[in-house]
Amino acid sequence: MNRKTLKFEIDLDFVLIAITTSLKDYRICYLINKYLSFNFSKSDDLEVDILQGSGLVFFSLYQYHWEASDTDFFFIANKGSDGYLVPEMRKADYFLMIKNYIDDDDLDKLITTLNRIPEIVAAVKIDPKKIKSRENLLF
Numbered sequence: 326m327n328r329k330t331l332k333f334e335i336d337l338d339f340v341l342i343a344i345t346t347s348l349k350d351y352r353i354c355y356l357i358n359k360y361l362s363f364n365f366s367k368s369d370d371l372e373v374d375i376l377q378g379s380g381l382v383f384f385s386l387y388q389y390h391w392e393a394s395d396t397d398f399f400f401i402a403n404k405g406s407d408g409y410l411v412p413e414m415r416k417a418d419y420f421l422m423i424k425n426y427i428d429d430d431d432l433d434k435l436i437t438t439l440n441r442i443p444e445i446v447a448a449v450k451i452d453p454k455k456i457k458s459r460e461n462l463l464f
Contacts (some may be wrong), residue, residue: 338424342449344439367386375461394427
């Protein structure tokens, strides 16, 4: 009997930046808006079923659409109502997810500017393919 194996690979078509800071989500979004001339606005919380069957976990979510390049930015809390969005990265307080196209030069400037905000300890680009719980980031 012939066996066929289906290999399934998730399309992770976004850039992910991990941000470490001690500030609340609304305060750090205010500073990002100020330093980067963004306009993050609060959205409904992201609902993720981290442990199937144990109920939904809610994560704070902000979003901004950059008209110039038709790019979407999502600012997501890593610590939710009952757990972590990406448990293997507990030191990261927030994630900045960038969907659609962003130029490499713009990305470098963005990360540099984020690291210049005094209240941000670190802002680092993360490869989503290396995250074990990457399915939690698909919405």
